[in-house]
Amino acid sequence: MSKMRSPKIDPSEITPKEIYQARRLFMRMAAGVTLAALAPSVPRAGEALPGVRKSRYVLPDALTPYADATRYNNFYEFGTDKESPARLAGRLKTRPWTIAVEGEVHKPKVFDIDELLKLAPLEERIYRMRCVEAWSMVVPWAGFSLAELLKRVEPTGNAKFVEFTTLHDPEQMPGQNSSLLEWPYREGLRLDEAMHPLTLLAFGLYGEVLPNQNGAPLRLVVPWKYGFKSAKSIVRIRLLEHQPVSTWMRAGPNEYGFYANVNPLVDHPRWSQAKERRLGEFFKQPTLMFNGYAEDVAQLYAGMDLQKLF
């Protein structure tokens, strides 16, 4: 029996490595194109956000003009002046985007943004937004209570605080090339504050997909606290046993506290918090205790010295 001999392969018949690899690349690209065609397109700022319901959270105050709310932003990841975020935030890619919910929870999970959007019905909520710099606006946000998400991951008995982390990618967020703040941006809430129904996980404003400069694809909105507490472009939510140190606390511990509740009686060391200027208005108006949400949230701070725990 003669041994079976494999037929000789002429070297010219061997597929060159580059072509072989190019073919794989082509297949992958084809698959990508097919997937992209099947998947809903990336929602863009300015597109209507479907299925947003009206809610009981309305205000008698006039809404801040859309142009002001989307062109006058504090978002240091895109520069320290108010106009830079609107100019530079186009670099931020909001898809694919995942949010890791982890720490002191029974069911940690990494959510895809499009999955999170369907977690609970989106509501329109008109909130006052008071910046620590004594200006304010009135914005109709679209989202649902953060509690909806936190309930699903089941916080453990040890969970006392929640930490929010913004994306860290200097390629997309050029402001992170400066060491002005410690990146990534971190903020925190006490668990009861995070579970409060007013605390909103927002995906849109004015019925539309959140513009990047306002914190796309999802941000926090805590209306009774100064604006910097409402972390933008969140990638991680971590439940903790101990109080986290937020970015602004680290940058100026005697100027920015963990609570940062809007309080006209407690001045910022360098300016008064008694009054505020609504965007679009010339003269200032008095600032309200807890930004006008005292009825809903004052009991969270019963017995606390708000002068010390500012």
Add this chain to the structure above:
Amino acid sequence: MQTPSEQTTRWLNYGILLAGLMPFLQLAQGGFAHELGANPVETIAHTTGLWALRLLLATLAITPLRAIRGWHWLARMRRGIALLGFFYATLHVLNYLVFDHFFDWREIVQDVLRRPHIAAGLTSFLIMVPLAATSSKSVAKRLGSRSWQRLHRGAYAAAIAGVFHYFWLVKQDTSSPALYAAILALLLCLRLDAASRTRPGDRNHSGHQPSSSHPSGIAKPRPTQ
């Protein structure tokens, strides 16, 4: 550089006045057209404050430029530039009094007492008031050139207070106030250097180092204007 004629100097001064008024005209136009952004009061405060500081530093740069480059004719531009700076400082203060606080004097007094940057800003402005008031030739003549000069050295104090005002008010990004502080520090160094070369009362520069080709010109009595 050739010293320009009287005629040219006058035209240069008109040019400076016109150019110096441009930021104000832009603000006014933007105000009427509602194009000062989401926070017009802040835009007015920033623009007027920055131009006041820039023009103040420009007036302080004239003496060193005369000394280093020998451009003595620049002295004749100084009054116009300084008064333009005072004009912007006045607008800045008015914006604060009217739009920011609407003449709430109790609040304003508290603001000055509690906030170092407001106190520094007010100090800077209050120093500038007598300088602007004594800027005319006739008042300068009546005061005599020595006391006039002594008084107008206050411009340095006004600039120092102005830079502190800017430094202390920004929230986190101090890069822009740091730039102005650096320029002011350079101007102060030049001033102190020049002062150290001339002993007090030494009018004819006998102690001047011969190696320096350009007299400092700083401690010299002002040329008659």
